[in-house]
Amino acid sequence: MLLIGPPGSGKTAHILRALETAIRAGRSDEVQLLVPTSSMRNHLLNQLARRGLMVPARVISTMPEYVRSLTPDVREAGGVVEDRLLSQAVEASGQPGLEFRSGSARLRSRIDDLMREFWAAGADSYQVEPAARTRQQRAFVGVFREFESSLAGEGLAHTNQRIALAAARIREQGLSAVRTVYVDGFDIFTKQQEELLRALDEQSEEFVVAMPEGLPHYPPGKPEHLPPPPRDAALKPELVEASSPRAEVMEIGRRILASDRPLHQHAIIVRSLEHYDGLIREVFEALGIPHRFWSRHFLAEHGVTRHFLEWLRVIESRFSAERAIEAICSPLSPVGADPGIEKFDFSVRDALPGEGLEFLVNSAGEFPAIRRFLRGLAPCQDWHRRRVGAKRWQADCLELLNWVQHLRPPVGTESFLRTCDWRVAIRARQALARALEETGDLPEFAGRKRPALQTFADAFEDVLRNTALAVPDQRFDVVHVLPIAESRQWSIPVAFVCGLAEGWFPRSFAQDIFFDDEDRIQLRGRGIDLRTSADRAQAERRLFEVASSRATQQLVLSYPLRASDGQPQARSSLVEDCAAEVRRGPRLRMGSPAPASPSEPAASLPRGLLRAVAERNPQFSVSGIGDFRQCPYRFFSATTLRLQGRPPLPGQRLDAQALGMVVHAAVDCWNRDGGQIGEILDRAFSAKLSELRLEETFRTERYRLALRADLQRFADSDQTIQMALPEGMQSRFEEAAEFRIRSLGSQPVVKCRIDRYDVDPNQRCLVTDYKYARPSRVKELLKQHLEGEELQMLLYLAALEQQLSFEPTGMVLCGLRGETSFAGAAIDGECGLQPITQDAMRALLDTARAEAAEAVEEVLDGGIAVRPRDRDFCGRFCEFGSVCRVEWMPPSDLGESMGGTS
Amino acid sequence: MQLTPEQLRAVQSWQRGDICVVAGPGSGKTRVLVERLRWLIVERQVRPERILAITFTEKAALEMHSRLVGESRPASEHRSLFESAQISTIDAFCSRLLRERALEAGVDPGFEMLDAGEADELLAEAIEQALDEAFGKSGPGLEAFLANYGPSAARSAGEDASSIHRDLADLIYRIRSYGCKPFTTSPQPPLDSLADALRSLSGVQQSEEVARAADEARLASAKADASPAALESIRVLLEPVQRRGQAKELVGEIKDVLLPACRSAAVSSANESARKWLRGLARRTLASFGAAKRASGRLDFDDALALAADLLASPDCPALAFEHILIDEFQDTNPLQVRLVDRLLDAHGDRRPVRFVVGDINQSIYGFRHADQNVFRRYRERVEQLGGDVIRLLDNFRSRPELLAAVHRLLPGGDSSGVERHRLNAAYQFPPKESACLEVQLVCDAGSESRTQEALRLAHRLRALKSELRVVDREAGRGTRGLRWGDVAILVRTHAGGAVIAGVLRRQGIPCLTSTDRGLFHAPETAELAAFLRVVRNPRDEISLAAVLKSPFCGITDAALLRIRLLFENLSEALATDSPNAAGLDADGARRLERFRQLLARCRADRAAVPPRFLLARSVAECGYRSFLAQQDDSDLALARVDQLLDWIARKERQGLVSLGAISAALDRALEAQRPEEAAPEGADSGASVQVLTMHAAKGLEFPVVVLAALQSRPTARQAGLLFSEDHGIGARWRQPFEGDPVPDTAFARTSADIAERERTEAERLLYVAMTRAEEHLLLSASYAGAAQRSGWAKTVFDGLGINPKEAPTDGLEERTIGDLKFLYSKTVGEAPDSQPRAAETSAAPEVLEPLAPAAQADYSAAVTSVSLFGECPRKYFLSRYLGLQTDDLGPGRLDDHRDDRGQRRGRDDLDPSLFGQQVHEYLAGQLEDPSPAVRALAERFADHDLGLRSQRAGRIDREMAFVFTVGDYLLRGTVDLLFEEGGERILVDYKTDNRPASELEASAKQYAAQLQLYAAGLAKAQTAVDRAVVFYLRHGAPIDIDVGNGALEGAKRLVEEFFAAQRSQAYPLREGERCRHCPHFKRACPAKPDLRQILVNPAPRRKRP
C-alpha cells in the first residue's frame, strides 16, 4: 500500500500505531519498519517506548542496517577506502582535462557525487560512456571506469550493489517471521532501493510505504492519500527580518528566553548549516541556552585531531621551530601545563629563526621536563625520509600520539558545558587511535608497500575526514538544532526556520561541472535519470514544506538582510507565498550576568606605594624624564612597572630603535677613530644582525645601503661643521654625565650619555646629539628646545655645568636621516649657529632643571596620569596604548578640546 | 509615474547591436533598466536566461531584482520568469561562470574568493619570497637596483627599505588590473627636439650658457647619447636662464618638457639593467602569487575576471546564448572588466547579443581603482558613428532646480574640465520655497582643531535646519513633512575626515551612522580582544597581560599592577599562584584577580579543544565585556565590532587557521597592517541617524539634505614608488650619481602625468557626484586653521559663487545672490560658542538579553548497564561512562572503545578481554559461526549447565535482545542476553566472563543486580514478567540468582532516579571500598583513598545510599 500525504499529515503516526498494536499483541517479530537514518530510528523507538512499551530494537531498522544484516558476507568499501581508491583512480586514469588537479579533494568529491548519481540511476560507466561528448565528460568516464574496476579488483561492493544483492536474497530466502513491512521517511528511491522495495512487497503479507506528495513513487498503483494536517487556525507563520545572521539568531534566542515553554519544545531548523552552525553555538553559549546540534561532526575538525596532525607536520617539516612551538605549548601536550612552558615559548621565539629538534632541545635548557619530552621525540627525526610498512607507521604514530598528547579531563564538578566539551575531546582522542588503525588497514597499503610518512599522513587525514565524531549529548532540556533532513521525523511545538535568504534556502546549486542540465536532459533520453536544476529547485520547495510543517504551535520564519560578510541578501522566494507580515526584529544586545568594569584611571598611586616607586627608580635618565613629560603613564609602564612584551619575531627585530643604535655606534666609532665610514657602518650593521640573529636578506640589505648612504653624506658634510668650530676646541664622544636634583635632597640623580661635546679652552661647551631623523624633524626639535618644550640637550648642558663646571654655550642637533642636517643654537650665534642671548640660555637651563625636578618629583609622588602631550605619539611610538586605555577616555578627561585629533 | 519619452525610448529601443544611454544623475536610470528588463521579458518574450544584466554593486543588483519581482506581484504569471532573471555584478557573473566551467577554465571546482586582506597577505609573502630569492642570486641587475632605486624624493632610503615591499604590492595590483604582463618600451630621448629648441633659444637669448647648452645638446643628439651627466650639465647651464620676454614659452618648453623628457629617457637607459631586473622580479612575483593562490584553491577578483575572460576566448568555451546584455555604470569599469565584456560578446560568434549600456562620464569616480572613463566615451562615440541609438536622459527627478543651477554654475564643464557639458533639466515638481537651498559655511582661524570647529558649527546648523526645513514626503507621494535625521547625509572626501565629524555629532547628541568610522582593525575593542587572545596563548607577555588586567576582563588598578610587580618577576606569575591575595591587593582587587585567574585558566585549558571563536565569545559574555561596551558612547558600533571580529575569526577558521596561536598571529598581523578596508559595521537602524559617508560610498544614493564638508581638504595620497600602465610599462624613479632628487624614468614620468591629469579631472567629477546627491538642500562647508584659502574645491566654490573668503566674518547667515542663484553664506572665525556635549537623541534603547542561569541538565536516556555501574560507584560511572575515560591521563595507556549501550563488551583489539567476552556472547546468541576454541569452550560451560539444557527445551527463547523502555520519564536501553520460557518459568540470564575468584562471585553478582532488576522491570511492561533472573559466570559455570521481587524492582527504579539526579547536579560521589582495587581509575583519575586494611578486616563493604 502507498500512503501519501503532505508533510505533517500523520503518515508516521499511522505506522507507529500499527507497530504499537503489534508489540502489545506480542507480535513484534512480525513487523519491520525501515527508515533512512539511525536518528530517526532512535526517535521512533523512543516514541514507542514512551507509550509504556518495552520495544524490541529490531522492530525498527535503518535501510543500510537492514541491507547489511542481509548481506553480512559482502565487503563494502566505505567512505575512506572509496575516497582513497577514487583519488588513485583519478591519478591513474591520467585523463586529459583532469590532470591539472588530480589532487584536488573538491574535484574528487564532485566526481564521487556524480558517480553516485549514476549508480543511483542504475547506470555504470559502460552505460554512461556513449553519452560522453566533451573532453571533460570522457575524462570523467575514464575515472569512473577505473574506479569501478579497482573496486571490483579489491573485491569490494558499493552500496547500490549491496542493496541489489539484498533484494535478491529477500526473494530467495523470504522474510522469515516478518509479515508486515513498513517504509517511512524517504522521499526518493534509487533504482536499487526500488528493487529492494519490490522484493519486500513480493515477500511480505502487507507492505506499506509512506511518502510525501508529488514525487515519483513506489509501488505504483493507487495510493491512499492522507489529508493535509488539520492546522491549528492560530498557527500562522511569523516572518522576521533581521539585519544580519547573528541578529537573526539573537532574535531566536530572545524568543526562546522569553517563552514559557521548556527549552526542549523549541527547535531551530537550518538549511544552510555552514552559515549558522557556528553562529548558533556562539550566540547560544553566550546566552547560556543549552542546545544540541543534530548534525554530524567530523573527527578531522576536532582540536584533538588537529593537535596530532600538527605534530605530524612538525615532523615532516623537520621540526621547524615556529610550527613545533605551537604544538608543544598546546594544553594537550604533556608539557602543556609545565610551569616553565610559557618561558620556554618565549625563549624559542627569541631564538628564532631555527629548526631541528636539537634547536628546540637547546632552547629548553632550563626546563628539564620539557627537555625530556623533546628528547623523547628523537626517534621521529628521521621520519621524513623513512619508508616503512603502513603497520609500522601505524604503531609508531600510535606511540607518537601517546607521547605527545595527554588529556587531562576535569574530574571535579565542572560546568556542564565544559564537561560536554571534554566528553567530546575524549571521544575524539579514542577515535584518533582507531583512525590510525584504520589507516594502517587500508587496502592501498596492503602487501609489501612502504609508504613515506607524507603518504601515510595523507591517507590518515582522509580517514579523519571520513570519520564522524560521536557527540555524546543526550541532554533532555535543550533547544534542538536540526538540519533540515534530520527534522523530517520531528514534530515540535515551536520551530524556527532561519536563513530564508535566496541562495541559502532555497540553496542555489551551480551546474554540475561534467554534465550540465542540457546533458542531463539528453541522458534521460538514454534512460539515465539524473536530477536537473529544476528538480533541485522542486526539492528545495519540498524541503521548505517539511521544515515549515514541523511546528505544532508556533512557526517563526526568519532571514537576514545581509550575510555575515556584509553582502546584501535577498529574501527567499520560498516565503513569498506565506502571506505573513514581515516584522523587523527589535534591536538586541547581549547582557551579562556580571557587568564588568575596567579599572578607573587614577592620576596617582596611593601613598603606600611611594616607597616602592622610589626604590624602583633609584635614578633617572634624561630620556626617562622625556618619557614622563610625554606622558606620566608611559613612564610608569616602561620604567616603574618595567612591562616586558613578548620577544619580537625576526621580521620585527630590525626596528627604528635598532637602526638608530647602529647609526650611533658607527658615528661614535668614526668620531673616535676615524676611518671609512662606510666600512664602519658595515661592521656595526653586521654586528647588529648577528646580535639580533638575523640573516642577510633583501630587506636588511636595503637598510644597510640606506644607512650607508646616509652616513656617507654625514661624513662628507661633517667636515663643514668641524670647520666652523673655533680653534682649540676639544671634542669628546659618548661621555656619561649626571646631575643631581637639588630640590629633592641628595638622592635623585639624573644620568645621561652625551653623544658629543666640544669644549674650548675657556670651558665654553657645545653639546651635539645625533638623531636618526629627517631634517624637518631636527628643525622641529630645535624649536622645541628653544621653547623649553624639549629638555634633552638643555639637561645635557646642565649636567656638564654642574658636574664639570663648563659654561653652556650651545647645542647642535645633527640629523642623519636622508640629507644630513644640522640645527643648533648658541650664544651670540657662535659657530654659525642660530644665535640666542646669554640670558635666554640661562633662562632655558633654569626652566629645564626646574621641569626635570618637577617631573622627578611627580614620579616620586606617584604620578601616573594618562596625559599624553602629543596624541600622535601614542599610536605611533608608544607600545603601552592598550594598558593606559587612552583610546577609551573621553577627550575631556585628556584635557583636550572636543574631537581631539584624528 | 509615467516614463518620459526619452526613458521610454531607452526602454523600448529595439535595435540590434549597441545601444548607449547617457544617464545623468537622478534621471531614473535604475527604473529604465528595470522597465527594460520587464519589457524584454513580457513584451518581447525574451527568455530570462537569455538576458544578462550587470550592475556595479551587489546592492544595486539586489535592488533591481527586488524591484523587478516586487512590483510585478499582481501579474504573478511572470513572477517566476522575473525571478530567474540574471542580474549580478560582473564579479559574481565571472565566479558563477568559473564554477560551472571549472574544468574548462582550469580552476579548482570548489574555489573560494579571497578577500582583499587575505590577498594582501599572500601577496606580501610572495614579494618577500621573490625578493629574498632574487637577493640570493646576486647579479648586476640586483646591484644596480639596490644602489639606484629611489622612490622617495626625500632622498632618505631609511623607509625605502620597507617601502619597496609596498611599492611592489601596489605595482602588482596595477599590473593585474590591466590584466597584462609587465613589459617595457625603450623610449628614444627627444634629443633632436631639445637641440633644435636650444638652437632657437640661442637665437633669441644670446648668452654663453645657452650657447654652450645648445652645443652640448647637439653633440649628444649627434651621438644619440643622452648620458645623465651630459643632461645634468645642460640643466645646470640653463639654471640661470629666466622665463622672460619673447622666449618665455620656449624656455618653459625646454625646462618643463624637453629636458625632463630627455633626462627620463637617459635615466631609463642608464638603469636598463636594474629595470630589467625589476621586470623579472615583477614577473616572478606575479607567478608565485598566482601559485600561492592556486595551491590553496583560492582566487581574487582580478583572477576571476582574467580567467573568465580567458575561458570565454578559449575553444573550450561553452556556447553562450545571451540575446541581451545590459550594463550599468559603464563609466566605472576597468580595462579587465571591459575585456571580459568584449570577450563575452565575441563568444557569441555571429549571434552577438544586443548591448545596452548605461553610463555617465560625469559620474566616473573610480579611476583610483583603475576604472577608465574613456571606455564609455569611446563606446558612445562608436555607437554614434555607427548610427546607433544614443539616448540622453537629462531630466533630473531628484534635485531642486536651484541646486541644479548651482551645479551648472560651479561645474560648467568644458574641454579641459573633467565634467562634460550637459545641462540637467529639473523635472520634479517641488513645492515652491522661499529661502535658498544652497548654503556656504566658512570657518576660519579655528586653530588646529579646525575640523572639530567645522563639525560643531555643522551640528548647530543641522539642528536649526531640522526644526525649520520641510521636505517633500516622497514616500507618501505628496505633501511635505519635517526633516528627520535620516534625511541628512554628510559627505566627506576621506575616511579620516568623516570620523572627526561623526565623533563631534555624536557628542552633540545627534545620532550618527558612518561608513567612515574606525574600521575593525583600528578599534580599541579589537586591540583589547587581541590582547586577550595573546594572553590566553601566553600570559608572560606583560604588555598584553597588563592591558587585559586593566580592561573589563579583570579591571584591577594600576596600584594593584605595581603591587603584583613588586612581588613577582613577571606579572603572569601572580596568576599561576592559587592565592593572588598574597600580592596585598584590596578585597575588590583580589576578587577581580581571582575571577580573571579562573577565566584565564579555563580558557588556557580549553584552548585546544574549543575553537578560538567560541572561546572568545564565551569569555566576552562571561566576564561582562559586552555589558561594558553597551555602556559606552558608541555602544552599537562597539558591540557590532566585537561581532565583526568574531565573524572575521570564523572566516579565518574556515580557511584552516584553527589553533589559537594561528588566529592570534593572524589578528596581530592584521592589526599591524591596519587595513583600512575593513569598514565599520552597520550599527543602528539608519532611518534615525545622520549618515556620514565618503563621496565614493554615496554613489547611487540620494538625500534630502546633503552637506559637503571639509571642502578645503585634499586627499594626501601616498606617492607611488612604482607605476604601471599598459602603454608605458613599469616605471620607477632612480637615484642619480650626482646630487638631486631621484629622476623618474620615461615610463614613470608619462604614467604619473597621466595619473595627475586623471586625478585632476576626477576631482571635479567627484564634486559633481557629491553635489548631485542632494534633493532639496545643499550645504557646502570648509574650515581653516588660519585664513581661508582658495584651493581645491573651496576655490571652485568661491570662484563660482563670487565669494571673497578674505572678507570680514558675517553676522550669522547672509542671503546672497549671484546671477539668479540665491544662496546663504556664513563666515565665522574662532571657536564655536556653546560646544558642551549634549545627551544623545537616540531612538529607543535596544533590548538587553540576559543570559540564562545555568540549569540542571540530565540525559533523557541511559543504558541499563550505565545505571548499574552507577549503582556500583557513581564516580566510576562518571569517569568511565560519562566522560568515557579508561585511564586517568589518556596518555600512555590504551583506551577501550566505548559504545553507550554495551560498552563493556565492545573492543577491537584481539588481546582485549572485552572482545573475547563479546565473541562469547555472540556465539551464545548464535551469531558467530566460527568461534575460537577458547570461546567455544567457555560457551559450552553454559550449554552443559542445567540452565543451558533447559533453554534448549524452551518453548520460547530470545537471545541478544536489544530493547527500549521507560522508567518514569526516562528511557532505558539494554540488551538481554537470554530470555526463555521453560516449564512454566520465565528465566532471564545474563552471561559474565569476569575472571574472579569463586569466593567473590556472590559479592560481585550484587553489582549486576540492578541491571537484571531493570531488565525485569522492563520485561514486566511487555507482559513478560520474569520469574527468575540469573547472572551466569561462564568461567565457573556458576549461576547466581538475583532478587527480582517487586521490592527489588522498586529499588532499581529508585536507582534510576538517583542516576539522573546525579547527572543534573554533576555530583558523582566516590564510593570507596575494596572494589577500588579493580577499578581502572584507582590511584589515577579518582582521588579515592579507601582504607584497604580496614576493609580486609571487615570485608563487607556497605553500600551507602547517597
Ligand code: SF4
Ligand atoms: S599610549 Fe599615549 S597615553 Fe598611553 S601610555 Fe603611551 S603615551 Fe601615554
